[in-house]
Amino acid sequence: MTDLKQQQINPTTSQTKLFTLSEFRRELGIPLILAKKLIVWGEIESVRAFDGTLRIAAPEIAVARILVGTPIKKARLFVKALGPGLITGASDDDPSGIGTYSAVGAAFGLTILWMAVWLLPVMTAIQEACARIGVVTNKGLAEVIKEHYNRKVLLGAVTLLIIANVVNIGADLGAMAAAIGMFSRVNFYLVIVLLTIGITLLEIFVQYHLYVKFLKFLCVSVLAYVVTGFIIHPDWLNIFKHSFIPTITLSNEYLFAMVAVFGTTITPYLFFWQASEEVEENKLVKHGRTTKKGLCLRMSHMRTDVYTGMILANIVFYFIVLTTAKVLFANGVTNINTAADAALALAPLAGKNAAALFAFGIIGTGLLAIPVLAGSGAYALSEVLSWNEGLEFKFLQAKGFYLIIALSIVFGGLFNFFKINPITALYYAAFLNGVIAIPLLYLIMKIGDNPAIMGVERHPGWVKFFGWFAVIAMTVAIVTMVVMNFI
DSSP states (O other), rough: OOOOOOOOOOOTTTTSSSEEEHHHHHTOOOOOHHHHHHHTTTSSOOOOEETSEEEEHHHHHHHHHTTTTTTHHHHHHHHHHHOOHHHHHHHHHHHHHHHHHHHHHHGGGGGGTTTHHHHHHHHHHHHHHHHHHHHSSSSHHHHHHHSSSOOOHHHHHHHHHHHHHHHHHHHHHHHHHHHHHHHHHHHHHEEEEEEHHHHHHHHHHHHHHHHHHHHHHGGGGGGGHHHHHHTTTHHHHHHHHHHSSOOOOOOOOHHHHHHHHHHHHHHHHHHHHHHHHHHHHHHOOOOTTTTTHHHHHHHOOOOOOOHHHHHOOOOOOOHHHHHHHTGGGGGGGOOOOSSHHHHHGHHHHHHHHHHHHHHHHHHHHHHHHHHHHHHHHHHHHHHHOOOOTTSOOOGGHHHHHHHHHHHHHHHHHHHHHGOOOOHHHHHHHHHHHHHHHHHHHHHHHHHTTOOHTTTTTOOOOHHHHHHHHHHHHHHHHHHHHHHHHHH
């Protein structure tokens, strides 16, 4: 990575016309995040003005025009510029997400579709809150809790996180093995062992800056459901009605489904991962981060990144529910018990190859999500124990961190030897995430609004509204379920 030039210049006396970063990106018609990344990557030369802002000389505009000369080049560079937020959003549609969305779409049809639209601002607000904590404090969520709250609170939060993560890893590994089993005769348990070993080695021995590229490539695998949603030619007027008008049934099954959907879209491991990966990004963007201007740029970068990831996640959520509702529920398939049942939703797109396409999506998102699951727990526990942590470290530099990752994946793999139905496991793992998310969300909202921690960069009003709305709504749903069981 090429460093930004450090000489100070006076833009009022310079003979060459100099553009601010905002002017530079407007000249090219590109997002601010991409404009900044072109400088960070060393593709474009910049200088720093006396007021601390970056300036780009006019000749560099011509160089940049060649770099982003076509819409395809622009799109490719924009995706390359994205980081933790995109990965967080894409990993949100992991096998647990696909399994849960498929199950609720098949069981309740379009009546659950409204959650995809209504949860978008909620999940965006929560991920911005987590990312903001990482950007401002330059510390992971667990480390912030350790510094400002008592040890019991921290241990409780990390314990809940790791329990949820191990169960989720186990469910994801089981779903991946079941998907492979649809077109392969390889023994289910042998596949679990091979996946466990392979994913563990990948996360330990591939460094963050290379690993990010690999993870972003896998994001493409979740788009098959979007294509299928258009191929089945749904009644869009009816679809939009169900998208914006909530339909809530006061039954245990429906409330369970609501909590499970919440748990797989706003899931605990993403809270810790998002904050920690913003810290990783801070390591890569060293210059100007501590200045007011630098912090503003990081916030802008973070928002573009987070919003892109969350929109991607919810589009996929929306179309999985839509396709399973129209292909499965409408044809009487209301109970998904196997991976083959879930694969039927892709039949309009892939026909006889539906099983293979479904398997590719499950395997791709599993490879994406399991390292995030294991990594989030490792970040949290390492921060508790004050160990070196981070995917940029080599194994010998952060042995404890990588050991936690390995043990999380191994114990998740062992979960499958209890002969639990993989699809059922995904659904219940999502419900567990929903329950565990509530106390963690409470902490995140308190931390993000604490001036002693965040200074002037506390939660914006809309983040506070949707964050606390999530805490209250989920608490009410779970309490209602409990009460109904005793009536």
